[in-house]
Amino acid sequence: MPAPTFPSPPRELLAARVQDPYPYFAWLRRHAPAHADRRAGRPTVWQISRHDDVRALLTDGRLSKDPDRVPGYVPGPTGLNRHMVHADPPDHTRLRSLVNAAFVPRRIAQLEPVVTETAHQLLDRVEQSSHVDVIADFAAPLTFRMICAILGVPQELDNPATRDTLMATIAPEPGLDPARTEADLHTLLDTLITSKRTTGEHSAVDLLGALVRAGDDSGAMSEEELRSTAYLLLLVGHDTTMNLIGNGTLALLRNPAQAAVLAAPSAGPGVVSTAVEELLRYDSPVRDATFRCAAEPIQLHGQQIDEGDxxxxxxxxxxxxxxxxxxxxxxxxxxxxxxxxxFGYGPHFCIGAALARLEGSAALPLLLQRLGPVQLAKPAAELPWRPTRVMRGLAALPVVRT
Ligand code: HEM
Incomplete structure (x- = not known):
């Protein structure tokens, strides 16, 4: 039987994808559940959109996470791609096991007072403001503070400039020179890693210090793996949870009756955690899974995915x-x-899920309670979504107290 030919997606849905990907996704699920994006001079990219297929492929050994299998394809900044997200076993297992202990739920639960206290401090600062940007004033500094505390980032590097340097690598500002962005990032990592080698511990957890020692003392990871892992953790530890708080707050502002239930002091931990799971589902902070390629041909919905796609x-x-x-x-x-x-599924399931759930559960109800009645400062259709490869998050979420 000849392979079914799927139609091409309508242009208007493609064009609106950064602002609102859901009509495009619904079209794909219905009309082209395995859709090939073929462009001259670039590897073919297949988009897989149905739940059952996505879940099955997240654990399918025929897919590899090693970008070296796709000639000429570099998924992230130069010299910073040797981390667990871009690795298959045995490297994946080794690199993941070096950081896993710092993120287990028991360790993360101990950080609850830090999240709550930091959230209160940030909300104190905007107590009197009529206009608040939920991203810049709250979600960005809160989530970055948390990953800095775990990694042991020196206090002087926990600032907006450091966050901008990281974010520029996945969502460059128009006009910014990519070479400059990468150079700034490498300078940041030099400063950070040198500080671990010269001055020792900076926080109770100090995961980065432990990684530096594991590399230096027993060769558990190479210098390139160390730098790549530091970059990965700083970026995803921040950007993802920032998007959970940003996307989640937006969804709540557009559904005030449900927001009221979450903001009520009577909402117990069960209500809050069920709500956070729904916010994760409804406007998922990681929109697309990270890089994967076919290590062998795969048949799906009558289509052939070739090796290297x-x-x-x-x-x-x-x-x-x-x-x-x-x-x-x-x-x-x-x-x-x-x-x-x-949070994905299978061997690459999110290592930071407990941290993300803690931050979402502690921060969102507090934010709603302390902001009080607010509304969006501009129409939802005009909010600035960052045009990144895998994430879905707002660059700003301006609200006005009413
Ligand atoms: C709401 C927040 C978060 C969401 C939605 C999220 C989502 C995800 C997803 C979907 C994956 C799997 C990607 C794939 O298989 O291609 C993943 C992996 C990962 N996440 Fe998260 N994440 C969040 C927060 C965090 C935080 C706070 C950290 C802390 C460092 C973190 C660290 C990681 C790491 C290191 C991996 C790679 C695991 C591996 O490759 O074995 N994430 N995350």
């Missing part, structure tokens, strides 16, 4: 699949079961 697993689409979630485009903070894939 890139396979993009659309998590944000899987989490809106009507075949898995009743009424998937409706925010339902009490939704159970909620079999979302927001």
């Amino acid at each position: 890139i396979v993009s697993l659309l998590i944000g689409s899987a989490n809106r699949d009507q075949a898995r979630f009743p009424d998937p485009d409706r925010l339902d903070l009490a939704r159970t079961p909620n079999d979302h894939l927001a």
Whole structure:
């Protein structure tokens, strides 16, 4: 039987994708569940949009996470791609096990007072302001402070300039020279790693110090792996949870009756954690899974994915699949079961899930309570979404007290 030919996606849905990917995802799930994006001179990229397929492929050994299999393809900044996200076993297992202990739920639970205190401090600063940017004033500094505390980043580097340097590597400002962005990032990593080698511990957890020692004392990781891992953790430890708070707050502002339930002092931990799972599903902070490519040919929906093709697993689409979630485009903070894939699935399942859940559960109710009645400062359709490869997050979320 000849392979079915899927139609091409409508241009208007493609064009609106950064602002609102969900109509495009719904079209893909319905009309082209394995969609090939072929462009001259570039590797073919397959977009996989249905929940069952995404979940199955997240654990499929025929997919590799090693970018060296795709000639000429560099997924991130030069010299910083040797970390667990871009590795298969045995390197993946080794690199992941070196950081895993710092993120286990028992260790993360001890950070609860730090999250709550930091959130209060940030909200104190905007107590009197009529205008608040939920990203710049709250979500960005809170989430960066937390990953800095775990890594043991010296206090003087916990600032907006450091965050801008990191974010510029995935969402460059127009007009910014990419070579300059990379140079700034390498300078930052030099400063950070040198500080660990010269002055020792900077925080109780000090994961980065432990990694430096593991590399220097027993060769557990190379210098390139160390630098890549430091970059990875600083970036994803910050950007993802910032997006959870930003996307989550936006969803709540657009659903005030549900926001009121979450903000109520009577909302217990069960209500809050169920709500956070739904916010993770509804507007997933990691929209697409990270790099994967076919290590051998794969047949899917009558299409052939060739060896060396890139396979993009659309998590944000899987989490809106009507075949898995009743009424998937409706925010339902009490939704159970909620079999979302927001943290991935299988061997690369998010190492920071407990931290993200802690930050979401502690910060979101507090933010709603202390902001009081607010509304968006501009129409939702005009909010600035960052045009990044895998993440979905706002560059700003301006609100006005009413
Ligand atoms: C709401 C927040 C977060 C979301 C939605 C999220 C989502 C994800 C997803 C979907 C993956 C799997 C990617 C794939 O298989 O391609 C992943 C992996 C990962 N996440 Fe998160 N993440 C969040 C927060 C964090 C935090 C706070 C950290 C802290 C450092 C973190 C560290 C990691 C790491 C290191 C991996 C790679 C694991 C591996 O390759 O074995 N994440 N995350």
